Amino acid sequence: MNKFLISILSIFIFTSLTVDAAVYKGQSEYVKKCVKCHKAGQAFVATKKKREWSALMKDKGQKLAEIHLESDDKGVEESHEYFESKIYSKNSKHLKDFLFEYASDSGNVPACN
Numbered sequence: 001m002n003k004f005l006i007s008i009l010s011i012f013i014f015t016s017l018t019v020d021a022a023v024y025k026g027q028s029e030y031v032k033k034c035v036k037c038h039k040a041g042q043a044f045v046a047t048k049k050k051r052e053w054s055a056l057m058k059d060k061g062q063k064l065a066e067i068h069l070e071s072d073d074k075g076v077e078e079s080h081e082y083f084e085s086k087i088y089s090k091n092s093k094h095l096k097d098f099l100f101e102y103a104s105d106s107g108n109v110p111a112c113n
């Protein structure tokens with residue numbers, strides 16, 4: 001293999017690894033922070049299209065935070081500390097990657113196992 005091919009290949013491998021890493025980070029954030037209330041897990045993610053998640057996660061997830069902060073559903077206050085935290089705005093891009101990965105029009109079916 002010549003050097004050119006090797007460098008193209010390594011760029012390709014590197015990018016696919018970093019994309020996976022972001023999705024993985026988003027997934028662990030989701031499992032830690034969202035599943036306790038949205039129990040269906042990945043199936044809940046698949047109730048929305050990429051476009052819908054994109055609107056919710058725009059500007060560091062501002063809209064998603066507002067939905068929770070403005071809701072008066074029972075128990076929702078538990079999420080307020082998280083949605084108001086720096087950790088949320090910092091990790092919102094990983095969360096978005098994960099939500100996109102499993103959106104209903106992503107073509108990825110959530111694994112059952």
Ligand code: HEC
Pocket residue numbers: 030033034035036037038056064067068070071072073074075076077078079095
């Ligand atoms: C403490 C419980 C709690 C946590 C934690 C929580 N949610 Fe929610 N979420 C709710 C409640 C309650 C509502 C309904 C708000 C309303 O309709 O007034 C809601 C609404 C939503 C909605 C809009 C409802 C819809 O079907 O359009 C989305 C999307 C959502 N949550 C995603 C998330 C994500 C992603 C996380 C993790 C970052 C999360 N939630 C964390 C309780 C929670």
